[in-house]
Amino acid sequence: MTAAAPEPGVTARPAGGGDARPVKVAVRDLTVRFAADRGDLRVLEHVDLEVREGELITILGPSGCGKSTLLNVIGGFVRPTSGAVTIDGEPVTGPDPRRIFVFQERGVFPWLTVEGNIGFGLRGLPAADRAARIRHYVKMVGLAGFEKAYPHELSGGMKQRVEVARALAVGPDVLYLDEPFGALDSITRLTMRAELLRLWQAERKTILFVTHDIEESVQLADRIVVMSQRPARIRRIVEVDIPHPRDLSAPRYLELRDAIFAEIGLAHQI
Amino acid sequence: MARRLSPATRLGLPLAAAAAALAAWAVAVEATGTAVFPSPLEVAAGIGELARRGVLGAYVADSLRRVAIGYLLALAVGVPAGLLFGFSPLAARIAEPVIQLLRPISPLAWIPVAIVLFGITDAAAVFLIFLASVFPIAVATMTGVHGVPEMMLRAGRNFGLSPLGLALRVVVPAALPQVLAGLRIALGIAWLVVVAAEMIAVSSGLGYLVIDARNAGQRYDLVVAAMLMIGVIGLALDLLARRVERLRPVRWGFARES
Numbered sequence: 001m002t003a004a005a006p007e008p009g010v011t012a013r014p015a016g017g018g019d020a021r022p023v024k025v026a027v028r029d030l031t032v033r034f035a036a037d038r039g040d041l042r043v044l045e046h047v048d049l050e051v052r053e054g055e056l057i058t059i060l061g062p063s064g065c066g067k068s069t070l071l072n073v074i075g076g077f078v079r080p081t082s083g084a085v086t087i088d089g090e091p092v093t094g095p096d097p098r099r100i101f102v103f104q105e106r107g108v109f110p111w112l113t114v115e116g117n118i119g120f121g122l123r124g125l126p127a128a129d130r131a132a133r134i135r136h137y138v139k140m141v142g143l144a145g146f147e148k149a150y151p152h153e154l155s156g157g158m159k160q161r162v163e164v165a166r167a168l169a170v171g172p173d174v175l176y177l178d179e180p181f182g183a184l185d186s187i188t189r190l191t192m193r194a195e196l197l198r199l200w201q202a203e204r205k206t207i208l209f210v211t212h213d214i215e216e217s218v219q220l221a222d223r224i225v226v227m228s229q230r231p232a233r234i235r236r237i238v239e240v241d242i243p244h245p246r247d248l249s250a251p252r253y254l255e256l257r258d259a260i261f262a263e264i265g266l267a268h269q270i
Numbered sequence: 271m272a273r274r275l276s277p278a279t280r281l282g283l284p285l286a287a288a289a290a291a292l293a294a295w296a297v298a299v300e301a302t303g304t305a306v307f308p309s310p311l312e313v314a315a316g317i318g319e320l321a322r323r324g325v326l327g328a329y330v331a332d333s334l335r336r337v338a339i340g341y342l343l344a345l346a347v348g349v350p351a352g353l354l355f356g357f358s359p360l361a362a363r364i365a366e367p368v369i370q371l372l373r374p375i376s377p378l379a380w381i382p383v384a385i386v387l388f389g390i391t392d393a394a395a396v397f398l399i400f401l402a403s404v405f406p407i408a409v410a411t412m413t414g415v416h417g418v419p420e421m422m423l424r425a426g427r428n429f430g431l432s433p434l435g436l437a438l439r440v441v442v443p444a445a446l447p448q449v450l451a452g453l454r455i456a457l458g459i460a461w462l463v464v465v466a467a468e469m470i471a472v473s474s475g476l477g478y479l480v481i482d483a484r485n486a487g488q489r490y491d492l493v494v495a496a497m498l499m500i501g502v503i504g505l506a507l508d509l510l511a512r513r514v515e516r517l518r519p520v521r522w523g524f525a526r527e528s
Contacts (some may be wrong), residue, residue, distance in 0.1 A: 109443070111443040150521070
């Protein structure tokens with residue numbers, strides 16, 4: 001891999017007002033209500049958010065709080081009741097191959113091989129280019145030797161890597177990840193986080209990552225968007241000013257983690 | 271069910287069970303001293319006689335031909351109809367009462383109608399087979415399309431697929447295992463019905479043989495011979511359909527959770 005150790009300070013740079021990078025994703029006064037049996041279900045209320053180019057943002061909140069809905073609105077799959085999302089200044093009106101949504105591993109196509117899945121979005125390319133891209137991303141996610149395997153022959157972590165590779169192969173500039181590692185065992189989950197950071201540092205995509213896992217948030221994010229219970233608002237945005245690779249027992253890591261536990265109202269004692 | 275059986279066990283045990291059934295049949299005929307019901311050997315002789323007369327192959331071919339035509343017609347109508355109902359909730363709503371009304375009517379109830387429409391011809395039998403298999407095919411196709419996970423549709427749209435591209439590259443392959451399962455069930459039904467259809471509507475085929483052998487001289491050895499042939503061919507058709515389910519692009523839909 002060409003990406004060497006991360007430059008110190010890059011990810012620690014404050015990403016708020018002082019960040020010089022251009023705004024990639026802007027969410028303005030977003031409200032979502034779903035029609036329900038008894039009146040409207042209020043899911044999101046007045047959400048404002050700016051994500052800078054190349055940032056890795058996690059959206060953290062309790063299960064069912066509406067954080068997935070927020071990601072689906074940004075991804076163009078759900079229309080907001082009011083407010084707007086713009087990317088590079090253009091309003092989002094639907095899904096777009098420049099921004100790929102990665103579901104939990106269930107988004108892989110079971111009728112296609114690893115190769116077929118990774119090449120799914122590359123129909124328009126000449127065969128030789130397509131094959132080269134597939135080879136590149138198969139290798140990048142560590143699936144060399146499994147090109148001809150079908151998803152049901154793979155483990156959960158491998159399927160998740162297929163889906164990430166399929167997304168990266170079309171060269172998107174934004175990735176949306178909706179609890180991508182939620183269905184994996186805890187060891188695989190740690191490995192996958194490290195791999196995601198490696199890929200992010202290699203390709204410098206803007207990443208929006210939804211999770212309910214506080215530790216995961218602090219391990220990955222430049223900034224953590226902490227959501228409230230439904231109807232979800234942004235409670236707070238926490239900047240994680242620790243360079244990668246992060247030491248999970250460093251005082252600063254523990255301090256940030258505990259602050260978020262406190263913010264969400266959980267004492268981390270069992 | 272994860273235990274792998276050795277090939278000897280996998281083939282040997284079912285064969286042993288079949289042999290035991292044959293033996294029980296032979297013993298039962300012997301013990302009761304029945305004059306009407308034939309023994310396995312008499313049936314084997316009957317099959318030999320049919321083969322010598324040149325009837326066996328001709329009747330099997332006739333039956334298979336009728337099933338093939340009726341079943342293919344049902345495919346040609348049922349799959350597009352199922353796709354239409356699957357893709358268009360409006361079309362499904364409009365057609366549903368008619369389909370739900372016709373579906374529970376046994377193909378046997380259509381026999382008089384078939385005879386009025388087509389006379390005592392092949393077409394009447396083919397019509398019955400078509401009717402019997404078209405509904406399961408259409409319903410399985412529709413259910414398959416409805417069952418495609420939302421996530422896969424979203425993934426397809428995310429990669430920029432047009433509605434037609436989404437249908438061809440996501441919906442059809444995702445629904446295929448369910449559709450094939452329906453096609454296999456429909457094939458079984460079609461074969462069941464050919465026998466009934468031939469008992470009334472035509473003068474050749476294995477179903478006709480069952481009735482004809484009884485009417486013309488109480489030849490129960492030939493009746494049972496025809497029954498056995500029907501069973502063997504039904505089994506062969508099912509095994510054939512199962513082979514299709516093993517093809518790699520659809521195997522995922524039939525594989526047990528590993």
